[in-house]
Structure formats: C-alpha cells, structure tokens
Amino acid sequence: MSRTPNALVYGDVDLNLIDGSAVWAQSTVQALSRAGCRTRLVLKAPVRTGRLIDPLTGLPGVTVVRPAEDRLLPGQADRPLSPVQASQVLARLDEDEPCDLLVLRGRRLVGRVVADGRFAGRIWAYLTDIPQSAAEMTEGARAELVRIAEASQRLLCQTEELRCLLESWVPQACGKCVLSPPAVPEPDFPVPAHERPHEPFRLVYTGKFAPLWNTLPMTRLPALLAERGVRAELHTVGDKIHDDPSRPDFRTAMARALDATPGxxxxxxxxxxxxxxxxxxxxxxxxxxxxxxxxxxxxxxKVLEFGALGLPVVLNRTPAHEALLGPDYPLYVSGRAALDDAAEAVVRAVREPGARRLAADRCRAAAARYTLDAAADRWRAQLGQVFPAAPAAVAARPRPLRLGVAGHDLKFLTRLLDHFRTVPGIEVRVDAWPALARHDPAAGRALADWADVVVVEWCGPAAVWYSRHKRQGSRLIVRLHRFELDAEWPAQVDIDAVDRVICVSAYYARRTLAVTGWPESKVTVIPNWVDTDQLDRPKAPGARFRLGMIGIAPSRKRLDLGLDVLEALRARDRRWHLSVKSKPPWEYWWIWNKPEERAQYDAVLRRVQTSPLLDGAVVFDDFGADVASWLRRVGNVLSTSDDESFHLAPAEGMASAAVPALLPWTGADEIYDRRWIHQDPATMAQALAELDEEGWRDAGQLARAQVRERFSLHRVAQDWTELLVRD
Incomplete structure (x- = not known):
C-alpha cells in the first residue's frame, strides 16, 4: 500500500448483543487493524456492555465512535440509529476526517447510504441479507442491488455461492465481488485435548436464540438423551432472544426454557x-x-468457532456443509432436521469415539482456513490493489502524470483504467468516441492539449486523428489488435507522431511491421490482461467433463470444430458436454448481413439438433460479464479458431484452473505453452479423454500458474505503467 488507508466501519447491528452480525463487526475491525488500516468503528446503539467493544479499544489504529454518548446526532437520546440517522452520522464523520473506504453491513443501511450519494466509489458493502432465490429476487430488489453495485468499490461476499448468485442477477457486480468469509480468532488460552468426554456429556450452543436456529427444541435434548441412556447437559451462551411475529410466544418460552429446564x-x-x-x-x-x-x-x-476449539459439531446435511466438511462427515442431521435426528447424532458422538474424533478433525481443519490472520491477509491484498504504491518514476515527478485515453470501444482497457486511477501521481481523463468514426473534435483537442501521454485503443480513426493533433512534448501510444491491419487506417496514421504501437502478441507485432513498414523501434508487445484473482474459484462438481467456448462469432471461431471435439469425446463417454457463452451471431449486424456467415451457422446449428452424439449435450448460455462464475462449471476451455491475435478465452479458462485446448492457429505457440496446442480436433479429444481426475486437476493447476505468471492484471498493469512513464 502507498499509504495507510482510513476506514469507517458501520454495521446495522447492536454490539451490546452477541450474534453473528455483531461478531462480524468485531472481527472486521480486528482484521483491518492487523492489515495496517486506520479504522473508526461507529456504534449503532449506546453502550450497555463492553463485551464486544473493549477488546478493540487497545488495537493499533482503532477508534470506537459512540454517537449516542458523544451527542453526534441531536435528538438521538438513547435510541439505536436508524439507517437514515446512521447515514447522517457517517457523513459528518467523513467531513471531519475523510475516509478512503466505508465498510457497511445491512442491505437497508447500504441502500440508504447509496441514496444519499456522499460515499459513491468508496463503499465496501458486506451483503448477506439479499434475496437468495429466484422467487425472492423481485425487480425492485434487483434494481436496488444494481444501485448498490454501481456505487460500491467492492462487494464483500461471505461465500462463493453468494458471490455467484449476486453476479448472475447483477452484472454491475461482476469484477467488484470479493470473498470475505467469517473470521475466527485463535484461542488465547490452552485448548483442552478433548480425548475423553465429560460425564455428563456437555453440549454447547452460543449465539442468538431464534426459532429457525432450533434453540427452543434444543433445550429438550438432555431429557431426550436420558431416555436413550445418555447423561448430558446443555450449556448456552448469549443474550439475544428474537421477537418473531409468527411465533408471538417464542420469546417468553425461550427465556423460560433457558432459566428452568433441567440439564x-x-x-x-x-x-x-x-x-x-x-x-x-x-x-x-x-x-x-x-x-x-x-x-x-x-x-x-458458530461451526468455525467450535472447530477452532477442537469441538465436533452436530449440523444439517447441506451442500454448503458438505463442501466445508465433506459428504462423509459423521455428525450430520438427516431428514427434516427433526429433534430425534439430532438426538441420534449426539448419541453417535458419545458412543463412537472414532466418529467423534473424525468430526473434530474435520471441524478443526475447516476452521484453520478462516483465522483472523487469513482475514487480515485478504484485506491487505484488497487494500494493496485499491491503494497501490506509486512507481518510483511517477513519485519522482514534480507534478502528476496526465494520462488521456481515447477510443470507441474501451472494454479491453477497463481494469487497466481502474488501476491507473488508483495509482498516486497519475491523473486520468477519457475521450470516449460514440462510434468508430464519430467523435467530438473539441473534446479531443482539449484532451490532447492537457495530456502528457495519450493512449489510443484500436488503430482506427481515433489513432489517425490523435496522430495529427499531437501536442508538442506529449507522447502518443496506440494499441493495435487484429482487424485494423486489414483496413486503411494504419496507412493514414502519422507514425512519426506515434511513440509506441502496442501489439498483444509477438506474431501480430511481426505482422504489423510487415504490413505497415513502420520502424521496428516503434512496435512492442504487451499481452492482454487477465483478472486472475476474480477467475480463481473452486470448480463445481462435474466440471471435468464439461467443455467451454467463449464467443462463437464470426464463424472463423469455428464452433463446428468444437462440436467435432465433443462428438469424439461423447463417443467414448456420454458424460461430456459443451457450454457456449456467446452472443448469437444474428445480434452482430456486420456478421449476419453476410450470406456465407448465415449459411455456416445454419449448418452448425442443424448439426446440434440432428447429431445423435450431440443430443442434449450442447448448452448455449447468455453472453454477459459473469464469466468467472460461469467458468466454475467448465473444466476445459477450447480455442478452435482459424486465427486470433491473442484469444483471451483460453487464458481466462486457465486462470480458473480449466485445462486449455487450442488448435494451432498462427502465433498460438508464442502465447501459450505448446503442451496445450493440438494438431486437430481428434488429437485434442484424445488428449482430454486421457486425463483422469488427478491428471485433470494437475493440468489445471499448471495452467493457472502459467497464466498468473504471464498475464495477470497486476503483471500487465506494471508493464503498462512502466511504458507510460518512460521518457
């Protein structure tokens, strides 16, 4: 990090009561402190107990702000802050000492802060209370989440499943969602070995008391276990009993059960x-x-905290718990989670020491992945990306470097632009052309007069214009892809005004020199970037047998050859499938206007419908930004094109630990390892079929390591930054 960031943290939670949301606030502040961030924790309610707050007051860089006691909001008295009041208090604190990031929890609260508008671009929203099913995701809820995503710098998701759900419903969240799972403190006392259980056997529950958490029937376990010949007692910790409108008697019954139930x-x-x-x-x-x-x-x-203490846990069998502890974990509650099932799981833990030890080991191993130190590392990495150190050449300048970016289509520069905007000492302005050859000349002249360096994306009309309007003493960099070489624009560029032409591969750099005759000293190679951190996600079950293709238009992308690979694989094993993520070709007018293109797609789509080997094996998924979550289901990414300048799809697949499989289009072997390149669809299918489970995983790990080393966003951003500041 270039400096110590200043964070404000506020959760729509009462820290006088211990539950998961209150523990989140405490853990977040502890992790931010360990990550080297100055942190102000703002309390929602007047302090009645310091149980959660006192451990924070002595941490480095941590300040606890008490709005009620400090009378920050007239008329609050001793009432908890509403979301409207909280937004007002946060705005006042930001006026007194501006924050770099505002960490918030609670959808209603985040929505209010977003609506007030002060913190746009600085919000780090921790969202758990969002609709978690299609039935609950109303258009109003989705629209609210879109507004939150657009105003947020980061969206903090507790689990991979929650991140994927959010990205699938809210495209604006893609690229902003990062994992922020619960953090469990390491015990600061000797933990018992638990080799021999107590007599009577001790059960424990900590947290809130609510109907869905089965806390009332839980109090019946000692009596139910006694009927099964097991002496047991239940220890409970917590002081938050929910008021449930659907169970008006719950609060009274719960308090009575805690106070008066034997055992x-x-x-x-x-x-x-x-x-x-x-x-x-x-x-x-x-x-x-x-x-x-x-x-x-x-x-x-709760499960993680118990695991950190070496305790086995009785819990429901769910996909999430199976992913955490394994499908063979011995203490799952089966069926409809009835009280009798829970009692049977406890009896097994008492009477089968092997099952109890296995469960304890699994819980301990799971908790080890969710320590406060691990949370601090995650925060440190994210803060380092958002607040990077200035390169020495930029820091040494007497004034900020003025960077102008121009072009009609900046999609391949988006994350690089985000990076440049965060680097201290670089100022960024953009001249976004509304179409390939349409622009505002006045805006262009203003940018050319202001900028120290102008980067033009695509060697098209924008490159021609800026080469003819370059300010003396400034530098001009043009990035050339592929299609421009077959057009008239490179010949119209005043190459004497261009300082560097960037190509994304060595082959296209050579071809550019051959076609244009430009000086070799002007042309250099910087590859496309891959957001390796966002794409690195665990594979879904069955991914090994799923091929993926990203983008199938125009027809030179050769979906037909991808189908050849799929048919060859399905002739061996019907588990193989193909997922295609792409816009359909008819949505590109410049493709669909060509009769030969329509004829080729007609043939390939008929083949999908009529081939017995392809029956039910090809899925067409919507084009969209949710590539990272889509790739979780894909174990092998194909590149069967006739030609490419770089082809980002196999690199993105590699970042997800999918196995890349490429046909030998010209220049592929100068971008990708030759081991991934196959002579034809038959040999490609043969190579993929020969990978067993372990071989497939090992190949995916190797591919991921290669793409991180060569094409990671961090690596490519460094290369670009060095080029920008070079005299």
Missing part, C-alpha cells in the same frame, strides 16, 4: 473470548438448524 445451564451474555472458553470446556457443539435454512448461502461462524 440446561445458561451462562447469559459473555465476551467473545469467555464464550469460547465455556465452549472449549464442552464436548460437542450444536449447529443444528431448521430445514428452512438448508438453502442458505451463508457460512456459520
């Missing part, structure tokens, strides 16, 4: 560290919940 020892609200001590002195944690939560995309902090 239940309620410890009340406790500091997080003391709650962990109490849990550590027990034998088995309870994370068993109602079946309505089985589809939740959130991760239970």
């Amino acid at each position: 239940v020892e309620h410890h009340g609200g406790q500091p997080r560290e003391e709650a962990m001590r109490i849990a550590a002195d027990c034998d088995l944690g309870l994370g068993w919940r109602g079946p309505a939560l089985d589809a939740s995309l959130e991760l239970s902090t």
